[in-house]
Each structure stands twice: as structure tokens, then as C-alpha cells.
Amino acid sequence: MYTGGIKDTLTDEEVKEAILWGSENKASPEKIIQCYIFGEEKEYNEHGYIWTKFFRLARLGYQSEATGIPLNEVLVDGIRRDRNLKTIIVTYGDAKGFADSYDVRLEQGQKKVLSQVVRPDKYDYTHLAYPVPPEYAVKVAVEALFLYSEIDRKAKTVIVLDKGEGREVPFPVNFSRYK
DSSP: OOOOOOSSOOOOOHHHHHHHHHTTTTTOHHHHHHHEEEEEEEEOOOEEEOOOOHHHHHHHHHHHHOOOOOOOHHHHHHHHHEEEEEEEEEEEESSTTTTTOOOEEEEEETTEOOOOEEEEEEOOOTTSSHHHHHHHGGEEEEEEEGGGOOTTTTOOOOOOEEEEEEEEEEEEEOOOOOO
């Protein structure tokens, strides 16, 4: 896709490009989503998504095009002004609430960037058609927000899902591949 790296400020042209890219891919939004994934997206594998400003605007573009509802300029402006890079990590556990105390951080060499906010989203039971071990009975998306100003976009980066009690899941990411 793109090799320029994430940005905390988008030009008017980049905003238009993101929205157009999204609207052009309204029939296959998974094409857009696949450009922003980290980890391995398979059944019961923990993985995540980098929600850059460009990605969020592209999502607005395909949602607007798919629904026929005009773009909400307030939302567009809010995304442009947002100071946080959003990450979503999909993880599995044995009961609702299992991820309530999870934390997420970025490791960039010796530097640790702590998330401003970590919150589990809606807990869902996993697909009942598949036999799954009890430890994978519930799925949740854990959202974490990081200040753009604290992130070194050129540094080797690992997103770490900290489950507590020494249990951590590292996700190496290369910020230069995300727009």
C-alpha cells in the first residue's frame, strides 16, 4: 500500500484522498481493513488494527457511500483534530469481563509509550458452531489510545497487550506501512 508512515496532521488533499479511497471500496471494505491489520487474523488468534486518521476517514467514506448518507463534516473535523492514534486488539477469554484489567503499551527500544485510555468494547460469545476450548468462549476488542506526540513513527515498535500476572502478547508493527 503506502510507505510514508502514520501522520497526526492530514492535509486537505489527504483527507479527500482517504474519503475517496473509502468510497471507491464500498463494496469491499475488508480491502481497506486488511491494510491496517497487525497480528494474524484467523479464528481465535489475537490480532489488531491500527486506526490512523487516514483509515478512519476511509471508513467514513465507504460507510457514507454504502448507506447513501452524506459525510458528516463534524465527524471529519473531529478525526482531523484528534490527538490520539487508536489501536484495537481482538482477544479471547473464558468469561465476560476477562479483559477489564488488561493494559496496552507501545515499546520503542527502551522507551515505553503508555496508552491514554484502555477500554474493552462489547464482549461477545464466540461462534457456537465451532467446538472451542473453554478459554476461548468470549471475544472482545480492546481499544487503546496513544498520543501521537509521544510516538516515534520511525522507531521499531511492538504493541504489547498486557494481561497481567506476567502474561503479555507482543505485536511487532512497522508504522511506515500505515497511512
